[in-house]
Amino acid sequence: MRHVVLERWSRGESCVHRRDPRAKIVALITFLAVVATAHRALAWLAPGLLLLLLAGLVLAKLPLTGALVRAALVVPFTGVFALICWFAGEPALGLRLLAKSYLSALAVIWVVATTPLPALLNGFEMTGVPRFLLMVCQFLYRYLFVISEEAQHMSKAAAARGTAARNWTAPGPSFRAAAGALGVLFARSYARAEDIHRAMLARGFDGRFLQLHSEHFRPADTVFALVASLAPVAVRLTVERVVG
C-alpha cells in the first residue's frame, strides 16, 4: 500500500526528525498560512517557497522525487478545478490554485514524513485539540490497515465466487452480496473494538496512552520553530518587496 512509505520515512534519522512535533506543527501552520494568504507576485513566490521546501526535504534526508511525486496526489482534484477555471477564461487563477495546493501538500508531507503519526498526534494534543478526538485518530490509524485487509479479503473471496462476472448484466445479486459483506465487516469491527477495550483494561489502561519517552521542548526546538516559521515569511516579504 502506498501510505506505508510515509510511515517508513517518518522513522528515519535526521536533525528534522529529532525536533519536537510541536515545533514542526508551528512551522507547518505558518507556512500554510503564508501560502494561503498570498495573492501578489505568485509567479516568483511559488518557486521561492518550493526551493525552501526542497531545502527542508534535503535537510530531513528524504527522497526528493518520492516526496514530490507523493505531493502530486492533490493534482487530480486540483487539476479538474484548474481546467474549469481555464475554460471560464481565467487561466492564471487555475495555475494559482494548482501551485498553492501543491505547495501546501508538500509542506504537510515534509512534517508527516519526519514525525511518526502517534508523536504528531501527541503534539496536536499539547496544542489544545481534544484528547478524546486524538485518541479516536490513534485507534483509527492503528487499525486502518487491519480492517482494510479484512475488506480486501472479503472482496477477493466474493470475486472468487464469481460476483465480478455478473456485474455487467444483473448487478442485483452482487450488490446485495456487497451490502451483506459490509454489514458483516461493520459487526466484526464493532466486536473487535470491544475485544480491544477489554485487552486494554486487562493491561491497566486508565484513559490515556503512555509514552515511552517524555517530550521536552529543548532550546534547539525553539530555534528550529523560529527559523522554520520565519523562513517562509521572509521569502514572501522579500519577493513582494522586490517584485511587487
Place this chain on the structure above:
Amino acid sequence: MHIPDGFLSTPVWAALDTAAVPAVAWVARRAQRGFDDRQAPLLGLMGAFVFAAQLINFPVGAGTSGHLVGAALLAFTLGPAAASVVMTAILGIQALVFQDGGLLALGANIVNMALVGVLAGYLPYRLGGAGEWRRFSIFAGASLSVVVAGCLALSELLISGVKMQRSLVGISLAVFLVSAILEGVITLGVVRSLERIQPTLLQDSPPHKSPALLFIAVAAVLLASVGVLFASQAPDAIEQLTDHAGPRSFGWLRQAGTGLAGLALIYGVCLAIGRTVSRNRSV
C-alpha cells in the same frame, strides 16, 4: 469532495476553522459522555471501517461501481455526536496521511461533512420513525448527507472566487444527485443486512412520527443547500439592496443594518407561519 489548501479565500477558511473548533470540542465531549471510555477504540475502529468500506465496490450496472461514504451510516449506528467525531478523525487522518483535503481547509471539510453532513443524514432517520417510512427515511438521510456536503463545499469554493461556468454548476449538481442516490441505496442495503445480523447495533428510532414532517424536513434541507449553492454565485441580495437604499457613506454600518433588517423580516415570516400552523392544529 475534500477541499485542498489554497482553494478557499482567507475569510472563508478562517471563519469555518473558527466555527469548527468549538463545535468539534462540544461534539467530542458529548460523544464521550454518551458511552464510557470504551468509546475511543470503538469510534476509532468505526473510522477504520469507513476507510475499509471504500475498498468494497458496489456494482451499479454497465461496469461502473460506487462505494460507501458512510456519514449517514455512522449516524444511524452510533448517534450524531459520535458520528461527527468519527468523521472528524477520518478527515484529519486523510489530510495528514493521504493528502486528501488540506489542513487549513480542515475546518471547512469538517463543517461540510462531519457536522452538517452528519446532521442532515440523521434528521430524516429521527423524523421517519419505525413505521413504514423507515426505509425511505434511511435512504433520504444517506442521500441528503451527500447532497448537503457537496453543495456546501461547492458554494464555499464559489464564494472564495473559484470561477465556474453556470452550466458546470448544474452538471456538478447532477453528479451530486446521482452519487446521493447511490449512497442512499448502498446505506439502505448495509442497514438491512445489519438488521439481519445484529439489530442492536442500530440506534433506536421513535415508534411513530408523521411522514409529512419527514417530507417537509427533507425538502427544506434540500432546498436550503441547493439555494446556498446558487446564491453563492449570484450577486448577494443584501448587497443589491444596499446599493439602492441608504446613504453611501457608512459602508459596513449600512450592510449590517440591512442584514439585520433582513433577518428580522425572515424571523417575522417564520413566526407568522408557525402561529398559523399551531392554531390550525389546535382547532
